Amino acid sequence: MKKLFVFLMVIVFAMLTTKAFARDSILIGFTTSLTGKLNAESKAQLQGLQMWANNVNKNGGIYVKSLGKKLPVSLKYYDDESNKERVQQLYVRLINNDKVDFLISPYSSDLTATAAIIAQQYGKIIISTGAAADDIFAKGFSVVYQMYTPASRYLTGALDMLKKHDPKAKKVAIIYEQSEFAKAVCDAAKAYAQKNGFNVVMFEAYTPNTTDFSAFLNKMSSSKPDALIGGGHFADGETLAKQVYEQKIPLKLISLIVAPAVPKFKEIGEAALYVTAPSQWEPEVSYSQENAKKLKLSYYGPSVKWFTDTYINTYHQEPGYHAAGGFASALVIQKAIEETGTLDSNKIKQALDRMNIVTFYGQIKFAQGKYHGLQIGHEMVYLQWLKSDNKLVKEIVWPTLAANAKLVFPYSTKFKK
Amino acid sequence: MQKGYTLYWLLPALIVAIIYPILTDNVMLRETIFLILLSITLSVSLNIIMGYTGYVSFGHIVYYGIGAYTSFYLMYAYKLNLVVSILIGGVFASLVAFILGQAVLSLRGAIFAIATIGINEAVKSLISNIPFLGSAMGLYFDFSIYENYGGAIKAIWLSYYLMGILTVFSVVSAYCIKKSKFGLGLFSIREDQDASSVLGIKTKLYKSIAYAISAFFPAIAGGIFAFKSGNIEPSGAFNLVKSIEMIVMVMLGGYGSIAGSALGALIYEKINGVLVVLPYVKDLHLAVSGLILLIIVQFAPGGIVGLLTKYFKNLRKVLE
Numbered sequence: 001m002k003k004l005f006v007f008l009m010v011i012v013f014a015m016l017t018t019k020a021f022a023r024d025s026i027l028i029g030f031t032t033s034l035t036g037k038l039n040a041e042s043k044a045q046l047q048g049l050q051m052w053a054n055n056v057n058k059n060g061g062i063y064v065k066s067l068g069k070k071l072p073v074s075l076k077y078y079d080d081e082s083n084k085e086r087v088q089q090l091y092v093r094l095i096n097n098d099k100v101d102f103l104i105s106p107y108s109s110d111l112t113a114t115a116a117i118i119a120q121q122y123g124k125i126i127i128s129t130g131a132a133a134d135d136i137f138a139k140g141f142s143v144v145y146q147m148y149t150p151a152s153r154y155l156t157g158a159l160d161m162l163k164k165h166d167p168k169a170k171k172v173a174i175i176y177e178q179s180e181f182a183k184a185v186c187d188a189a190k191a192y193a194q195k196n197g198f199n200v201v202m203f204e205a206y207t208p209n210t211t212d213f214s215a216f217l218n219k220m221s222s223s224k225p226d227a228l229i230g231g232g233h234f235a236d237g238e239t240l241a242k243q244v245y246e247q248k249i250p251l252k253l254i255s256l257i258v259a260p261a262v263p264k265f266k267e268i269g270e271a272a273l274y275v276t277a278p279s280q281w282e283p284e285v286s287y288s289q290e291n292a293k294k295l296k297l298s299y300y301g302p303s304v305k306w307f308t309d310t311y312i313n314t315y316h317q318e319p320g321y322h323a324a325g326g327f328a329s330a331l332v333i334q335k336a337i338e339e340t341g342t343l344d345s346n347k348i349k350q351a352l353d354r355m356n357i358v359t360f361y362g363q364i365k366f367a368q369g370k371y372h373g374l375q376i377g378h379e380m381v382y383l384q385w386l387k388s389d390n391k392l393v394k395e396i397v398w399p400t401l402a403a404n405a406k407l408v409f410p411y412s413t414k415f416k417k
Numbered sequence: 418m419q420k421g422y423t424l425y426w427l428l429p430a431l432i433v434a435i436i437y438p439i440l441t442d443n444v445m446l447r448e449t450i451f452l453i454l455l456s457i458t459l460s461v462s463l464n465i466i467m468g469y470t471g472y473v474s475f476g477h478i479v480y481y482g483i484g485a486y487t488s489f490y491l492m493y494a495y496k497l498n499l500v501v502s503i504l505i506g507g508v509f510a511s512l513v514a515f516i517l518g519q520a521v522l523s524l525r526g527a528i529f530a531i532a533t534i535g536i537n538e539a540v541k542s543l544i545s546n547i548p549f550l551g552s553a554m555g556l557y558f559d560f561s562i563y564e565n566y567g568g569a570i571k572a573i574w575l576s577y578y579l580m581g582i583l584t585v586f587s588v589v590s591a592y593c594i595k596k597s598k599f600g601l602g603l604f605s606i607r608e609d610q611d612a613s614s615v616l617g618i619k620t621k622l623y624k625s626i627a628y629a630i631s632a633f634f635p636a637i638a639g640g641i642f643a644f645k646s647g648n649i650e651p652s653g654a655f656n657l658v659k660s661i662e663m664i665v666m667v668m669l670g671g672y673g674s675i676a677g678s679a680l681g682a683l684i685y686e687k688i689n690g691v692l693v694v695l696p697y698v699k700d701l702h703l704a705v706s707g708l709i710l711l712i713i714v715q716f717a718p719g720g721i722v723g724l725l726t727k728y729f730k731n732l733r734k735v736l737e
Contacts, residue, residue: 035703036658079693081703084646084653085455086693089448093694096445113557113648120560121569133554136648140560151554180545180553180652187552 026062026343028053028330029076029100031090031115033107036082041322042107045130047315048326049075049104052334055302055310062334065341073330080106084114091118101343102127102333105144107322109133116144125345125352128373129329130322133184137367137374143345145352145366146375147329151181152188154278155229157380158255159193161276161398162227165409169226169252173202175216175240177232185257186230201225210236213243221249231256231277238268245271252410261383263318266392273387274411276397278380280321281361283308284395285381285402292358295401301331304360328361362402384408421737423676424592431457431588431679435581439574449690451577451645454584455638456682459659460666461584461591461675462634466627467664468673469600471607472522474628475530475660476537477635482654483510484636485643486544492644493556494549499566499575503640510636515629522624525610534657541655555650576645583641587634591675594630603627607673669713671722676736680721685710 030049033042053073056062061070076098078090087106094100095118103119105112107130116136119126125143128136134150162169172193176186183205193200201223204216220228228244228251231237237259244254245268253276259265260277285304292299302310307327311319336351337343356365356377365377382398384407395405435454438447463477488506491497497505521532545553566572594600602623605613614620643649662685670681688706692698698705717724726733 081689081693083656085452085642088646089452089690090693092444092448110555110648110650110653114646117560117569117573117645117647121573133557135551135554135557138559139557139647178546178553180650183552184554 023067023071023343026064026071026073026102026337027076027098027100028073028102028104028333029091029094029098030104031078031080031087031094031106031111033082033111034079036080038082038107038111041130042082044320044322045107045326046077047311048319048323048328049330051311051314051323052327052330054314056334062337063341064337064343066343073334076100080111082108082111084111087111087114088118091115095119095122095124100124102348104326104329105129105131107131109136112136112144116141119143123345125333125348127329127332129325132181134188134371134374137371142372143349144373145332146373147325147332147361147364147378148280149375149378149380151184152192154185154257154380155189155255156192157278157382157398158227158229158253158276159189159196159198161255161382161407162253163196165407166226166252170197170199171201171223171225171227172198173220173223173225173228174200174204174230175202175213175220175228176205176230177210177236178205178207179232182230182232182257189229206232206236208232208236211239213240214247217243217247217249221247225251227251227253227255229253229255231259234259234262234264238265241265241275242268242271248415250410250412250415252412254411255382260385260394263394266385266394269392270414272385272392273414274384274408276382276384276407278382280378280380281324282321282381282383282394282396283318284383284404285360285362286396286404287358287360287362287402291401295358295363297356297358297363299359300335300357301328301359307360324361328359328364331359331361332364358401382407421596421733422735423674423737424589426735427588427676427679428585431585435584438577447574447577451580452690453683453686454580455642456662456666456686457679458580458584458587458634458638459663460670460678460682461587462631463663464667464673464675464678465591465594465603465631466624467631467667468678469595469603469607470624470627472525472624472628473530473664474533474631475664476533476535476657477631477663478655478657478660479533479537479540480510480514480632481635481639481659482537482540482544482651483513483632483639485639485649485654486550487636488640489556489558489643489649490550492562493558496562496565499640499644500579503579503637503644506640507633507637511629511633514632515625518625518628519621522621522628534660537655537657537660541651544655545651551650553651555648555653558644558647560647573645576641579641580638583634583637588675588679590630590634591678594627595675599623599626604673665710667720669710669720671720671736674720674722674736677720677722684721 032046057072061072063070080086103126105128109131112128112131113136128146132148132151134152176182237256255276260275261279289299336348339351340347363377367374367376379399381396381402383394384397396403397407484506487509488502491502563569563572602618666681666685671677722736
């Protein structure tokens, strides 16, 4: 009996010591909303991360120079139930119990901000993959890095696009849904427009689920704007685009968030034609080695085609920007590990601070100084619904680094047919 | 009302649970117990209006949100001290509850429940449109705010101590109310409002005071949580799901009983907490916890306390 006890103790001790001393994988921890209101977006993000891990492990792992070997990666994640209370508890667990090497944020800005407090407290690097709020990055965090283009730059590209195609265009109307995100985006767009010499002739919010925009459009028509920007969610955005078409409002540019980026948008037929929309990423983007060269930047990771094809083969659906953001956030950690050859948080942090690369997801560069970690390299891409073989297709028209088609300008061209 | 023994075991148990992570410096346990204490506070305080007077407040989370927003804003904009801010938040939410109570407490049953949901949604919508409160995107703390409390690590411990004190205070208050003449009046309203009115009880005033008190504790809890989480936004602060969870906790433990509310919160939070990290039920944990709750409620409609006192009559005094 005594012998058996000693034997067991030896085995337990041996297991504990191996676990403590021999590093057998790189552990990436995060929470994801498997349940709750953020479930759909989180699922896509998780799939992107899982695809990254599978791909890395298929190639034997990430080479860590200081250890002289390739280490596989593993993902440790919990369901945060889309709930802030749960997020902090689980991030403390990931850091203290699971001893993860790096953290990735949950989906959404408020869950990310909550997780960031814990990450900062323990000095653990956290890549914020699904958070577009700017505010988090003006709050003194030094270990939080953002992958999404911040909300303040969601619709600013539309104004740049307008300026480039018609320098004389001055009047802009902003109509948006009274929702958390749309308001933040449109407030920032308004400020940007005014700063760049545009005249915001209308700035009005509509209640969610609005089905009749005639009052807004009548008011807008009287001020004869060059462009209409705004929107909110799918149903209202679709209706807004449809009613602009029905009233044949002679706009030069129309750019709405969310709705036109959804493939179902084409069901409104002619009304969808030439409508543009910002997106974090689309399968049609043309980020490539060659484009990176033009910017004198290095390209890292798989191609857009590889990502899109592998995602479709794995999950039998087209990837959206949530999935691409998930994959890309782990990809920057991989790049930093390969570059520094260590898993040391300080060195990885330095690598992230100086990172300026192009990936399938676009350019990635983080701000330093006051807004440390804010994404400043990645641009929103603008898609436009165009006609090809008499079918409506969405193509990327802005910025030039990502574009695969030319913007049809002005929007009102279609009324002249 | 007969004097029971609830506090003799519930208080020591609570204090031991609160002190344990402090003595062992176990941060993981601290996070878990923090959530349990938060749930106990919410459940015990909802029980004051729901269990004592029979008014099922479906949107009680509104006071959590009001308290959280008030204190967060005071800290954010005026750099006011945490304790002062959360106390102001608590008092302000109580005041709002007292005023709103004048309007909604004359409603009964389902209509009252619906009205409380309406209040929550209206306040949420209102705050989403107030620019200085960050509108729908909410407000974010500057991380350096924690420096005033000795750094983030100490600040998070501070919020834990405060939550501990709040929970003890809410349990003791709920007990004192229950055993007081005022509490007796509330129970009589629950049993027959018209009869108690005939007997000379100022039902409207009693209900309003109970409603205001039941709003005070969630408001303070909201303030502490917002400080700890570092940001606040309407969808999280006025989350209707949380309201429903509060009701489930009270029902699970036992309607009207303090020990029941506390046990209900403990069990509900524990079930969720354990299932959420169990790898085998990763995608199914909510379904499993729902099933467990269904079984408990099905076989013990009076909650855990109801079940225990049914089979063990002697426990009645212990759990009252």
